[in-house]
Amino acid sequence: MAAATLEEIRRRLRWFADEHAATISPLYSHLAGYAADDDEIAGLLTAADSTAADATLLFAAVARVLQAEPFHELTIYYPSLGGSYGPDGGTWPLFRTFVLEHADRIRELIATRVTQTNEVRRAALLYPAVSIAAKQAGKPVGLLEVGTSAGLLLGIDTFAYRYQTEQAGQLAAGPARSPVGLHCALALAPGATLPSIPRRLATAAKIGLDNRPVDLADEEQYAWLEACIWPDQPERLRLFGAAALAQRKSPPELVAGDAVTDLPTVAARVPAEVPLVVVTSNVLWLLDEDRRRAFLSALAALAADRPLWWVSHEGYRAALELLLPDRADLRPGTGEQTFGVLGLVRWSDGKSDATALARTAWHGERMEWLT
Template sequence: MTVSLAEVKQRLRRFAEEEAAGVSPLYEHLATRAADDDEVAVLLTVARSGFAKATLLLAAVHRALQAEPFHELVNYYPSMGGSYGLDGGTWPLFRRFVVERADKIGKLVAAHTTQTNEVRRAALLYPAVALAAKQAQAPVGLLEVGCSAGLLLGLDRYGYRYQTEQSGQVVGGPTKTPLGLHCALELGPGATLPSVPKKLAVAARVGLDRDPVDLADEDATAWLEACIWADQPERQRLFTAAAAFQRGSPPELLTGDAVADLPAAAARVPADLPLVLLTSNVLTYLPDEQRSAFVAAVRALAAERPVWWVSHEVYAAALAWVLPGRADLVPSAGGPGFGVLGLTRWDDGVPDAVALARTAMHGERLVWLV
């Protein structure tokens, strides 16, 4: 089902106000203008069902610009070496570029989905996976649903520096690693600092995605790079480092559906390993009936083996299904959005879920709640 132009324009405006504001001046500016421009906004109406989001249109333009690295618009894209700030020429130049390449950009929108493999989110997941491993008291097997290129499956191999008010910088992960991630860590009322171990024992890594990305494929890798917001070059640098690191020891990536193929993917993790299931900004793309089916599928897995579900999603997409009634985990109307880091396991079919933290969606910071 295609999305109407009116709905697309509303989504562009909401993205500018709730997601890009204060985070990405370039994308806030472009999405705001696109929301009032039929010729630009209409390109998003050809997206696959469920994927007509502002980030997809902006990624398609970014990818088209990658193919023309000497175009004047590059000056406004720090990801491509540009150094211009926003000015009166930004939108007219962007609009002309898009309209003149409407056919090409429309085909990119129709053929792709947003697949940002944001490695900084590993800094959010690491304390939650460490907590699951502590409860399991054994090396764990990781299964990431919606894994893209699977960069988060290497979370035990990265170094972490959490900046706190209480204890200064808290360091975790191995000391010798080519990739270090920084994250601001704030404590909520009554919360205590989470355990951030130096070592996390991971014995298996499996990813499941409807369209997993092979980092040996240059075009597929370029699309992932295009999905990174263009005025956040540090994210680009971290992605490049993580991708190079992973190529030396890639995880097993499987093509399949998040619900129908979940049992087969879980079976690829040895049965004697506690299973830690990861989802990060994936369920938000699924309709409610599929979210319900996914939670039921995880519950069925938990009846067969020890399972911990580490979820990093907006509250309504994940934790609300196992920990209902938490209005404090829902952003206020018109306020900035945030993610919720949750940890869930099942006891005789009954979910035991806890909201561990509120998070910035790209991994910049978290507020620990327990």
């Protein structure tokens, strides 16, 4: 296992504070900014594999340890644990003291875990793209989510959606009485038109692939996923709980395996006559460029034998840049907040047809439709 250098870790923490979390998590932006200048705290991430040594892993490990001490003073800054204070002059000193007092346990979690989120709101981003693939397929589709974690996004066809638009008011989709209701602001880029969002998405099969699939019946694994949710965004925690409860009625099949080498075997579990939609959401950044290319090659090989679509919600560099190079509009500009890119890829006669559908907020709260 190769470890990231302290210099690289500090750079990642600074980027997280200034660009990724700045407008969506005051608590984590505040803490990451201080951690970037603190070698003792930042140095804990050297226990992780280089690709996983990220601010979110540090904060998830701290949150997991804090869950076990719900009356600790630090919880006043964690709304997910009942706190109501925003970041102030006392936040960092209290956080730093807590982390150093529990450094061994936190380092152990960092060394043995990876950030695993089942951000349910991302289903609102994926739904229009999967619906386009299903319409092109002309029949119910099979879903194969790579990097599925606990598989909650495989419930995409069971959630209720409300898309708020300037042009057409609120667009509704999904089962109206679903226990999981998702809201997403849907804006249009210049020249774009609103996507056609069907009321229903028909699926014929569901399966998830992950190198560490999560069993939500296991209390420790469940608690880790909760710890990965940013504490000053309690709505995310509520939706996670609602989706996890709903999943118990019809749990999907989850398979432990590699995203590249085990993809063909897992895909074969979906009947050959069922059009296959492979889904990735905030996963490919964990792979280096060679592995990303290998993943695309594996998809192309599958597409040679059956109808196949790939719906991706990733950063541009992690996914669509390999198929749609030189798209400056899909890269954040200087000083611009980072964003995700929703993509749809279909293969025909061995050639890929890739489309960037939308720019998105990372956690599913809004997107800007491009096509």
